[in-house]
Amino acid sequence: MSFPMHYFTDTPADSPETPAKALSVTELNGKARRLLEMSFNNVRVEGEISGLARPSSGHWYFTLKDKRSQIRCAMFRNRNQGLKFTPAEGMLLLVRGRVSLYEGRGDYQLIVEHMDNAGTGDLQKAFEALKMKLAAEGLFDITRKKPLPAHPKHIGVITSPTGAAIRDILTVLERRFPAIPVTIIPSSVQGAQAKNELVKALILAEAANQFDVLIIGRGGGSLEDLWPFNEEVVARAIANCPIPIVSAVGHEIDFTISDFVADHRAATPSAAAEILSPDRQAILNQLHLLRRKVTALIRHKLQLSQKELEGLQKRLRHPGERLRDSSQRLDDLEIRLKQAITLQLERARSRLNRTQYRTLQQNPLRKLELLRNRNDHLNQKMTQLMQNNLEKRRLKLEKVSGELNAVSPLATLSRGYSLTTSGEAIIRNSQQLKEGELITTRFHKGEALCKVEKLTP
Template identity: 60%
Template sequence: MQGHNLFHAEQGTPAQSDNQRPLTVTELNSQTRRMLETRFANVRVEGELSGLARPGSGHWYFTLKDANAQIRCAMFKNRNRSLRFVPAEGMQLIVRGRVSLYEGRGDYQLIVDHMEEGGAGALQRAFEALKLKLATEGLFNSEHKKPLPALPSHIGVVTSPTGAAIRDILAVLRRRFPSIPITVIPSAVQGKEAANELVRGVEMANRSGLFDVLIVGRGGGSLEDLWPFNEERVARAIAASDVPVVSAVGHEIDFTIADFVADYRAPTPSAAAEVLSPDQQDILNKLALLNRKLQALMKHRLQVLSQTLDNTSLRLRHPGERLREHHQRLEDLHIRLQQSMTIALQFHSARHQRLNDRLLQSSPSRSIERLQGQLNLLKNQLDSSIQVLLKQKESRLKQLTGMLDAVSPLATLSRGYSIVARGDEFIREAGQLTEGERVTARFSQGSADCQVIEIHKS
């Protein structure tokens, strides 16, 4: 009944204390404890740890505080022995438990059942755990990194359309290479829905087939602000992208899981734009240099070809010159043949004379007969030798004559060609003629006087 009156007093109903027995302190504290434990049976509280005491009983006693208030806490040994970390003075904690009252002293306190690090500490542990997991799977390995295009044809940017990152990217691209198309794929970059929107942005960019490179990023912020880029689903979406991805999250000192799994990590959004956009003036300067080199190379090549043509022209000889050379060589061979025959005849005639003299000097008839026989034999040998030599020389003469005929322009004429001449001058090209001029055309058999009607120079 007393508890009932207290409860209604807490609800705003005036307590009728005039006709009721007053509560003892023990009763008040007991009822207050039950009310607190019923109303706040399971709460989560975040605050800074202070005054941690760990007596021999194994229980922990400490205070949680923030800038404006504090609350005493107790965590019994059957609960704290399962913790995976040791809390320290000043650590930011998130605890779960029930609000209660220590009746003996009337102290309001929080009985803690579970404790975890709060703030950046927990996030950092989650970051390191995911980093280790993905590294073990090989998602950070260099062989999975896709090369960036030297000159992108279309850049997609998955980021907030109103953030500083897109403004920095656009400013760099306008300065360095304004003709590169860029499309912003809107996405939240902070908050609970940011990770899902980043994943949708990367997947949509891949499905569109419009882009040959993506920038995924945002400006700087705290670890909590950048946390969507540390989500596992975002990392796996970037790793699965067929389009090369440049991660550009935060400032140069900021690292996220997206940086490790992306094909390239840029320290800032501006740096990402710098990497993907070559300096337009540098390209124009290189093109001008290549154009000058190409012109110089073509000029040199033309000079070499012209010199080669001149040298070839000098080596070409008119068929008439070659014909005169072969005719002269034939005459030389004919003279040498006559000289060889004369020498041979003189030699054999001299020998015959010597034999005849020896015959005249020998008077015995037997010697005369023997010598007569030898003379006849030698005469026959001489005749045979002369005939053989003549045949050899005649065969050689025919061979040389055939060779001469093979290179003679007369043989060419016999195949249907003709030689056009103006007096003693041979006409080699149409440009040497004038309309109405009379020339001579020589054929394999005979010649004809002709008049030039029309000239075609090609």
Template identity: 55%
Template sequence: MTIQPSSNRALSVSALNRQVKSLLEHSFLSIQVIGEISNFARPSSGHWYFTLKDAKAQVRCAMFRNSNQRTGFVPREGDEVLVTARVSLYEGRGDYQLICERMEKSGLGQLQQAFDALKAKLDKEGLFDVARKRRLPPHPKHLGVVTSPSGAAIHDILTVLKRRFPGLPVTLYPTAVQGAEAAAQIVSAIELANRHNQCDVLIVGRGGGSLEDLWPFNEEIVARAIVASAIPIVSAVGHEVDVSISDLCADQRAATPSAAAELLSPDRHALTLRLSQLKRRLESRISWQIERKRQQLLGTRQRLRHPGEKIREHMQALDRLELRLQRGMLRLVQQRRTHLAQTTQRLARLTPTRRIEQSRQRLDQIEQLLPRLIQRHIERSRLRLAQQSGMLHSVSPLATLERGYSILLNPAGQAVSSAEQVTPGDRLDARLHKGRLTCTVESIETGE
């Protein structure tokens, strides 16, 4: 495209700049430029204005808000970046500039491609599958940490553990966490922890940093070492926004090392509160059980009466029956006497002398026979009473004890009726007719 002045008049500056802008924008549709950030400005509008330079030249750049919000970081003076931009012209000053659409730190493009390629490869192999990952122990007994001994990560982890559960043992497996040798050292530390086999969970990670700083945790050898570990692993690499290959392979990902410590350590205050609640519930339950058993014992004692009391009750009942019988007999005699007197009077009026004499003789016989009948009835009643008393006494536990038997009681006071209720070494209480014996079970023989 060639700029030609009008035949009638010369071009104005604005017209010239407008045509040059159109020429540049149509000649350079989209280019990538690498350079160092300088003169970075970030006004309240949210747009970015800066200069991109190298050792020999520089170019003005603008990156509008709708584009820079997708960048994921804010560049600083001296950062080397790779921008994807359109060439344009700022008509007001006549300065040509780059309108940046994307920006990434220099070298990150290749790293990102390597990250994406390895991620796709391991994902295809199933290393990221949730079904493969193991559950973490709910209350770890020993915690292992694979990180730098001088980094912020170990300090953050120990600070959290001191606050939440200071009694948790921690073993540090020191390793470099950035640089060319870091990946191999991380793998060696994980393998060493597995050989020691004293930790039931591992934290593998480091604090935040750039993609280059975190790159050892995106290495394939580290990913495969995490998957091969017999100890469950929590990956805690970088900040919350950073996601590494190690995070995807680990059994659990934590946003930060501090978050990993929070995840694995029980809260001692919550545990103390829970123990107090359980203690109160246990004490209440025990008190309730003791009171219930005490009431059951009282009820049993009230229901269980001594055989002697039963005998005394029957004797009293017999005495009452005897008294009733005597009163009945006397009442019967009195009735007979009254009837006799009445009959005598009637006979006297009728003068049946012979019948009277016979009746008198019969009455004499009855009077002589009646005491014997009464005495015989009393004797039969006494005999039945003695028989019933003997039968009741024969089934009494005390009678059994008198014959040389004993009752075995376990420490709970319960009667032992089968050899299967005791084991060798148990102590039993043997109740005799007179006294008690404390016995120890030496052997057991079971049988029908």
């Protein structure tokens, strides 16, 4: 679509020598507005919404963009009240309206008459995809979030040193608790290099080893303006930082990936300063209360001490009376000491007598005599026992010998019998022998070697 070419002049075209009258800025903007409205009075545009603002007037102001361009848009209250949905950052819209120009600023804009939801924009899709990915990895889990210090000793602020966010943070800290040291770690918060600078600032803050809490953030803006805080490298750097981090990006309605992965999310940079700074007035009130309690406690203690002193003064007696009491007590102690010494001597004498008796009982010579007598007695008893035992064994041996003799082969031989053997075998039958075999015949007394001449069955 091309713009029609129109030229505005106060002189006829056929008199070029006549100089043209100069237009005021208001006149020029008015002519441009009328030209745009006449040429584009009913257009349909599709784009992703960004930077939506809804002031108290009820009008909506936002930007429609695609990958290469953007256009400012306005939708007045009488048009947006009939919508059945509320547009949100990153939403893809199909709008219908007319092209115009805001004469006060000379801004080219689209006056939206109607809009439809056409889906989700590319940035919003990327935001949701990264959010789901990091959530699945557990980077948003409550269990991994570090607690914030109750009374920070040193706050580090990662943001643009010239932005509104740092001014808001410093203003709140100055009002609430100016004694807290604050160090600004500068980083750009918008543009292609912002994500790298934010990561570098986090690394520097950790290496400094002096902060017990960090604030990372910026003021409000469109989704594109806040996008560095939706970058994966920034989210992972925040998750890996050992220092507790408060994410304070944009306004209360703005949410970034940094808000989810940080240890705490603040709606605004000012809110982050409110969260981290103790209320100076509240602390002063508490100190005043403690001072009153301590003063009352000291006053009560002094009153008790005063009463105790008065009681001691009443019990205080004349020195002469105390001296007589001390003298009498000394005499009493002297008598008790003598009695105690006498009693101790008697006890010592009794212990000495018992010790002497036990010593006599334990005399080595006496013990040796007792042992000698005991030894003689045991020797006599052992001799008697041995003799008795030997006698019993002799009688038992005679009995067993008689029994053995009764069944002994030798006793049989003494009655005229003989015992014939061939080698180790006893010959009981002539069939055990062979003619010419040598055999041994044992008699009651002696034995004879015989040769078998003839065998009779």
